Amino acid sequence: MTTAAAVILGGVFWPLLIVVFLVLLPAAYARVLRQLLRFAVLFSLPIAISALLVNLFFYPGAQTVLFQLGPITATAEGLSFAIEILCRIAAISGAVTLFYLTTKPSELVLDLERRGVPARLAFVANSSVQTVPAMAERAQQIIATQRARGLDTEGSAWKRLRGIVPIVGPVMLGALNEVEERSMTLEARAFTRPGRRNLLWSPMDAPWQGVARWLLVLGLVAVVGAKAAGIV
């Protein structure tokens, strides 16, 4: 909802206000501000750079020249629009990162299941997220193994690129090999049984959290209404 509001409102002021009050302050409260800044920058840097360059130099119909760089021209209109886009990107990446840093995947999935999402869908969502660290660990093991066999994975870009193939191959094949056994294990644990299942526990959901959720929904509705009415 934070990201939707930032996109709908547009401009610079509102997305920045959203970033400060709905991303940075909650992150500081949750003591994840430094991690959030690091991850959000890493997460959004490639797209932010490309958005800046494309708009700065190729904004259609721009008149005010800022500077010339060979055959291309940077314009003030392009810069202004790029800053707007960067603010939205900051709001989106900040909100997504805050969600990632403050929400345990297993709790999210459990809560979704409690609210009626089918167990299989919840499992797929959860296992996809949980598999990432396992795959990363496996990749590290394979990198170490391949290095021990003399594979050069450092140095020039070309050397690094060549080093990827002998690493990606075993990682992917190993993962595929495990899929069959893993799916049989699930079947042997009655995972395919139709119908709902009871849950062991539910994540804490304090009354104020419910109020906060509804306030966010109302806030989004207000944003859409204000935008439609031309107030903002």
Place this chain on the structure above:
Amino acid sequence: MTLTLEKVSYRYAGTTRASLHDVDLELADGEVVGVVGANEAGKSTICLVASGLAPRSIGGTLTGRVLIDGQPTADRPMHEMAAHVGICFQNPATQLSQVADTVFEEVAFGALNLGLARDEIISRVKEAMAAIGIAALGERDPRRLSGGQMQLVAVAGLLAMQPRHLVLDEPVAQLDPEGRALVAEALKKLAAAGTGLLITEHDTDLLAGLCSRVVVVDGGSLVASGTASHILGDARLDGWGVEPPARVRLQRALSAAGVKSELPT
């Protein structure tokens, strides 16, 4: 309750030759049956058929019958079979659901899928963990356990579903000696508690200490069956691609060296 394979032949999907031929095998409550044989002899296929995964989950063609208490199981869906027969594979890492944050939740995974009431699940999980000696691991992250501990968690997860029979496909093959000892001890406890165990294993020392009966598979057929001491001491065992237990090998070495001795059992 008895799990019976009656004249079972099985062919994997996409193959022309059967991997099992007319296999007759019976596993009663509390009985521990070992299955030995060379690689590719058909041991794992027996496990898949006995657990119901073949052909339900992996396809293929099965002839003959798999019976539980004399009742055919062909029409039963896999989740019903899972409540009667549990199966554990050799790779501890693939036994985990990957979605549980604690060992307790991991052990509860199968019982949850059965749609049991919450209190019933908690009681079963506690019972299963105690039975296998991992009650102290309840709060640990299952992905951060040793291989042996992971395998125990997998077995406990099956136990929480309260099947009368467990099929274990080389349960200690990927474990270090400490892990092997942990699993072997747990299996002894299970057998003593009345769970029927069907164990395929290359480690004949483990089988010698656990099984009341051992069958030999060769080329997809059962070629010998008898008490553990009889089969694991059979002179033909090497010919079937099975290494006899250390005790038998030592006894033979002593005899070959002309030393007359009878090792204590």
